[in-house]
Amino acid sequence: SQQGEEDPQALSIQEGENATMNCSYKTSINNLQWYRQNSGRGLVHLILIRSNEREKHSGRLRVTLDTSKKSSSLLITASRAADTASYFCATLTDYKLSFGAGTTVTVRA
């Protein structure tokens, strides 16, 4: 079942700019994960943040989690053309992953 809403649905930015997308969810979670999907391809796991964590970094990625607001954000800094993809948040509850609707990011060269 689909748990989360993502915002915005689509994002177009210039190479070098930052991209920020948000995810909201409804139920309590064990952790929240972000994935990337290139068109017609499988999912690539980007980063996992546990429910007791507030912020996490991995390379050019920064994820925040606010469990009181049931929301998370993903920031991609210094975007590159290769970052063009769809990004999904997914919440883990009772060993099941539920995916948000996704944000399609287009990075213009």
Add this chain to the structure above:
Amino acid sequence: GAVVSQHPSRVICKSGTSVKIECRSLDFQATTMFWYRQFPKQSLMLMATSNEGSKATYEQGVEKDKFLINHASLTLSTLTVTSAHPEDSSFYICSARGLAGATGYDTQYFGPGTRLTVL
């Protein structure tokens, strides 16, 4: 990182035929495997969860007699779409979860997906 493969990557079949999709964890033992379907420009919807050696658990609205899942070993799960119809055309993605070195139990690894087109 952990690798999950799917075969075939693309299949076209006639209406009424059955199609089998394989999902393999290549470098770890998958205690649990998941099957998702994704329609164009939409999110992934969980279809079923399977644990090795036991019957799959299907999500509400998913017909278990139509989507047969067999998780025969710790490295292989299969999804068979029986009597396929054009509305079954979709992108099917499997994922596997299991201990894989330092990756941890609660991370799922996804296969590359199988594009099914039913004519």
